Ligand SMILES: Nc1ncnc2c1ncn2[C@@H]1O[C@H](COP(=O)(O)OP(=O)(O)OP(=O)(O)O)[C@@H](O)[C@H]1O
């Protein structure tokens with residue numbers, strides 16, 4: 001009993017001592033699960049994450065043994081809840097079929113031959129680990145059954161507690177759940193886009209088709225394994241600005257419950273960096289490259305890296321020496337071949353379900369190699385607002401199913417190209433006095449205006465063409 005009166009620190013020490021003593025009588029075995037396994041520090045080990053999730057749950061259940069906990073906010077569906085995990089140096093005991101297993105959260109100590117700099121680096125990187133110890137006679141039980149059980153449970157907890165994230169490569173690194181800076185190429189924010197397929201206006205048939213496609217992909221693990229394909233799928237979304245390409249990506253992520261990795265190609269400095277970025281993406285994610293035609297020079301041959309060089313090489317009398325120059329001028333960017341490699345080679349090497357999405361406003365500019373099936377399996381055209389899409393928006397924005405102005409709108413939409421974005425904007429009530437009638441009237445007005453503008457433009461073009469013709473004739 002006087003144990004309890006001892007300061008906590010001594011208490012812990014004595015517990016540790018007694019365990020050591022016991023180890024002489026019945027030896028303990030230990031297993032270490034490190035945050036970063038293998039040689040590189042590229043990926044966090046899956047096992048570590050699973051153990052962490054398992055222990056988080058365990059500490060919530062029985063906070064008994066653990067006195068120092070780290071709290072971090074849980075997923076935002078419940079803003080008041082905190083997720084508790086063990087502090088460094090804390091131990092928690094778990095009982096599995098009569099065997100007691102104790103988990104110690106710790107950070108790997110620097111080894112003696114480490115230089116100071118290396119030691120500092122490893123501290124900064126926080127080489128954390130979990131060490132579990134158990135009695136030798138429980139060896140088979142723990143290794144054969146308990147550990148797989150922990151991983152399974154941990155995975156389940158992770159899925160349940162998953163906070164969807166939006167990653168970008170614009171500034172590398174971010175704080176992870178334990179407030180430790182991890183120097184990754186990706187930084188993330190919590191992904192909370194409200195768009196779902198329910199609020200995305202497009203042809204209902206097309207929408208259903210896409211959702212079915214996503215469903216088939218998600219549940220297609222066996223299929224992909226059987227036919228020997230990597231579990232991935234490429235989407236190409238193309239269409240004019242404001243037709244909902246980015247919105248569609250958000251809807252897809254919400255539908256599948258995947259993370260989104262948004263690659264800004266212009267801030268990737270080389271093909272190697274692109275590979276690195278890719279390796280750091282996790283399973284169950286959507287990798288997005290927006291406006292692929294703007295961020296990549298697609299006009300050159302697969303080996304050329306940018307336009308400047310192209311013209312310089314052409315000036316050389318057609319002798320191209322891209323290979324050597326690329327490294328020199330420092331401006332070398334990601335090349336088409338780099339992106340192709342990224343899609344095929346590397347991609348297939350990383351297991352797990354991934355979707356890659358390209359968006360573009362100019363599908364005709366893209367290199368056929370980039371968008372052939374197998375790379376971009378599904379091409380989806382996002383087009384101007386049709387009547388079906390309009391009806392959908394009217395229902396979502398104004399909650400009307402039918403209205404006498406619908407016929408006018410239908411006729412006008414056939415003649416005028418208006419993006420869903422513009423239609424949605426017109427259907428948004430601008431003030432307290434606005435209702436469905438005034439919003440629809442405003443839309444009709446906007447459509448008529450757009451029609452006149454288009455007509456005037458056409459006329460001006462024709463006139464210009466005629467004048468040109470006259471000049472040429474002279
Ligand atoms: N089909 C749609 N259904 C509902 N809302 C839409 C749709 N298309 C566009 N919008 C609305 O219009 C806005 C712009 O759409 P979005 O950013 O998806 O366009 P985009 O196709 O990605 O354009 P860009 O080519 O310029 O990137 C969004 O805020 C979205 O709410």
Ligand SMILES: [Mg+2]
Pocket residue numbers: 245246247290359
């Ligand atoms: Mg967009």
